[in-house]
Amino acid sequence: MIKLLxxxxxxxxxxxxxxxxxxxxxxxxxxxxxxxxxxxxxxAELSFEMARIPDxxxxxxxxxxxxxxxxxxxxxxxxKQIGELPFSVIWRESLLKSHxxxxxxxxxxxxxxxxxxxxxxxxxxxxxxxxxxxRLRALADEASVMNRDKGKVYTALGIxxxxxxxIVLL
Amino acid sequence: xxxxQAALRLPAEDRLxxxxxxxxxxxxxxxxxxxRERELLDRAVTGSDIMSVIEIATKASAHWALSNVCSxxxxxxxxxxxGLCGTAVMKEGDVMNLRDVSSVCLRIAKxxxxxxxxxxxxxxxxxxxxxTLIIAPPGGGKTTFLRDLVRLLSDGASGTYTxxxxxxxxxxxxxxxxxxxxxxxxSRTDVLTGCPKDKAVMMLLRSMSPGLVAVDEITAxxxxxxxxxxxxxxxxxxxxxxAEDTRDLLRRPLYKExxxxxxxxxxxxxxxxxxxxxxxxxxxD
Numbered sequence: 001m002i003k004l005l006x007x008x009x010x011x012x013x014x015x016x017x018x019x020x021x022x023x024x025x026x027x028x029x030x031x032x033x034x035x036x037x038x039x040x041x042x043x044a045e046l047s048f049e050m051a052r053i054p055d056x057x058x059x060x061x062x063x064x065x066x067x068x069x070x071x072x073x074x075x076x077x078x079x080k081q082i083g084e085l086p087f088s089v090i091w092r093e094s095l096l097k098s099h100x101x102x103x104x105x106x107x108x109x110x111x112x113x114x115x116x117x118x119x120x121x122x123x124x125x126x127x128x129x130x131x132x133x134x135r136l137r138a139l140a141d142e143a144s145v146m147n148r149d150k151g152k153v154y155t156a157l158g159i160x161x162x163x164x165x166x167i168v169l170l
Numbered sequence: 171x172x173x174x175q176a177a178l179r180l181p182a183e184d185r186l187x188x189x190x191x192x193x194x195x196x197x198x199x200x201x202x203x204x205x206r207e208r209e210l211l212d213r214a215v216t217g218s219d220i221m222s223v224i225e226i227a228t229k230a231s232a233h234w235a236l237s238n239v240c241s242x243x244x245x246x247x248x249x250x251x252x253g254l255c256g257t258a259v260m261k262e263g264d265v266m267n268l269r270d271v272s273s274v275c276l277r278i279a280k281x282x283x284x285x286x287x288x289x290x291x292x293x294x295x296x297x298x299x300x301x302t303l304i305i306a307p308p309g310g311g312k313t314t315f316l317r318d319l320v321r322l323l324s325d326g327a328s329g330t331y332t333x334x335x336x337x338x339x340x341x342x343x344x345x346x347x348x349x350x351x352x353x354x355x356x357s358r359t360d361v362l363t364g365c366p367k368d369k370a371v372m373m374l375l376r377s378m379s380p381g382l383v384a385v386d387e388i389t390a391x392x393x394x395x396x397x398x399x400x401x402x403x404x405x406x407x408x409x410x411x412x413a414e415d416t417r418d419l420l421r422r423p424l425y426k427e428x429x430x431x432x433x434x435x436x437x438x439x440x441x442x443x444x445x446x447x448x449x450x451x452x453x454x455d
Contacts (some may be wrong), residue, residue, distance in 0.1 A: 052231035079229065119221050120229025121269050125233055131293035164276070 003170065005082035011162035011167075018158015022151040024101075025143055030139035031101035035110060036133045038072070043129045046122060051113065053087070053118045054079045071098040087118040109135045173199055173219055182294045184208070187416050188358025189253035189309070191276040193220055205445035218269050227276065235248035236284050249279035249352035252340050254301045279345055280326065281353055282311075285449075286319040290328055292451045293436055295446035297330030299323050301401070301433060302455070304410040305419065306440035311447050313386055315440060317343050317353060318386050319408065324356020332406075333443040334359040375403055382406040394428055401433050415439050416452060 038060055045056045057079065061072035073087065074094035081090060091114030095107060109132050116128035177191070180201065183380070190202035191210070195217055199210040221232065227246050228235040237251060238244050243253040253275035259267035286293075293302050297319055306312045318344070323332040336359055338344050343352035344361045360378045362370045367385050374380060383400045385393065388409050397407055400404070411425055416437055419425040437452045 045232060050237055052229065052232055052234050054229050054231070082229050083226045087225060118224045118228075119232055121236050121267060122233040123269075 007166040007170070010165055011159065014162030014165065015158045018155045021148070021154040025147040027101040028103045028106070029140045029143035029147060031067055031137045032106045032143060034067045035102065035106065036136040038064035038068040038114065038138065039129050039133050043126055047126055067101060071095055071100055074098050075087050088115045091117065103139070106118055106136055109139070171211060173223070188278055190278065193223060193274040195220060195272045199454050200241045205442060218415060223270065223274055223276070237266070239268045243356065244323050245341040245345050245347065247347050247352065251277040251279070251342065253277065265372045273349065279353060280314060282318060283354070283364055284317055286322055287327065288330065289365040289438060289449055289451055290322055293319065293438070294328040297328045299328065299406045300435050301407040302436045302438060303434040303438070305413045305415060307414055308412060310440045312440060313436065314341050315449070316384060316386055316408065316410050317355060318358055321354050321356040323382060331358055333381045335374035335378045335383055336361045337365065337374060338363045338386060339365060339367050339370060340357060340386070345454055368392035368396040371400050375400055375405065380405055382408055384408040386410050387412065388428065394424065397433055398431065407433060
């Protein structure tokens with residue numbers, strides 16, 4: 001009975017590892033698309049409304065795709081520190097502290113956009129944001145392909161490795 | 171050393187009396203004090219310094235500042251004024267934006283509460299304000315004096331409360347930020363910001379039924395027309411004008427017309443002597 005329970009547990013754990021790896025791929029794609037969409041909203045606010053960054057961040061913390069809201073919320077709280085810290089640092093720290101599900105490459109792209117944001121003229125800011133959106137979309141497509149190719153493999157590998165381990169141990 | 175550190179290392183008296191911070195790319199930063207200017211640092215200002223100042227002053231909204239710069243300057247939190255110079259981006263003959271910012275002038279807003287109090291008795295009759303023109307050269311302190319006089323009259327320091335309507339076209343007097351005056355203009359003062367003075371005076375007369383209309387800087391014939399209209403409505407007038415003194419006013423056609431129209435019965439002339447401001451009241455009748 002204990003052996004059976006151990007086997008089930010082992011298979012369960014390895015399956016969870018496989019499924020989790022597959023889930024992360026999906027999450028990465030979802031987060032990249034959500035950030036691209038939020039940044040599109042930000043670009044629209046900047047170009048059409050000529051809105052100020054703290055106001056835009058506040059709006060995005062309420063209306064941007066769900067997964068990005070904690071990041072914008074953190075930015076809003078941290079804007080009180082402008083003057084003590086450059087905005088690019090506030091942006092980067094908020095991104096690193098919030099659980100967004102972005103991969104390392106996507107995170108780097110968003111951080112890069114923050115270096116230009118709020119500091120230069122509208123053309124430079126929009127250029128940086130649009131470039132970031134493009135890169136995020138490309139990375140999301142890559143993640144999607146990877147998920148399609150490897151997502152099921154990760155899950156199957158997880159289950160199989162669990163079964164293998166059970167057979168070997170038994 | 172950063173600009174902030176350099177500014178904080180200024181002697182306490184200089185920090186209290188500083189009027190402006192001037193940053194010019196490639197030149198050392200300067201602080202403007204009453205009657206003199208001193209270098210803040212012995213190194214040249216970089217483009218990055220300028221963008222950092224704009225970023226901090228506008229709360230990371232440089233694009234907003236650069237697109238609003240066609241009005242000459244922008245008012246930031248605390249009522250301070252940020253003036254910018256650079257390469258203008260034109261569209262259909264209008265300045266749309268500014269790029270490659272080369273100079274920043276940060277004018278430090280100061281209330282100087284009470285500077286108008288010693289003259290209040292001469293500028294009122296039984297507590298009621300007389301029509302007063304405040305005269306000084308640029309940077310002479312006209313706006314600061316006007317703000318304090320408005321505050322005193324509005325708060326009833328003359329013995330009678332006066333409902334003041336303030337046409338603050340350039341946002342220098344009340345320095346409204348998100349609708350809230352950043353500088354004290356009194357509890358019975360209604361402020362109309364951003365509207366050309368001639369239109370603003372008419373709007374204020376119709377909507378706010380003021381006892382006194384205050385205007386900062388009469389510069390155009392339209393402003394004079396609006397003042398006339400206000401005077402015809404029985405409203406008291408308070409305004410400022412760029413000039414050394416009343417004789418200097420008479421040399422300029424617009425101001426000559428203003429004096430000849432006898433809209434104002436008193437003039438306050440502000441002069442800076444050895445870094446200190448002196449105020450003189452004259453009868454214009």
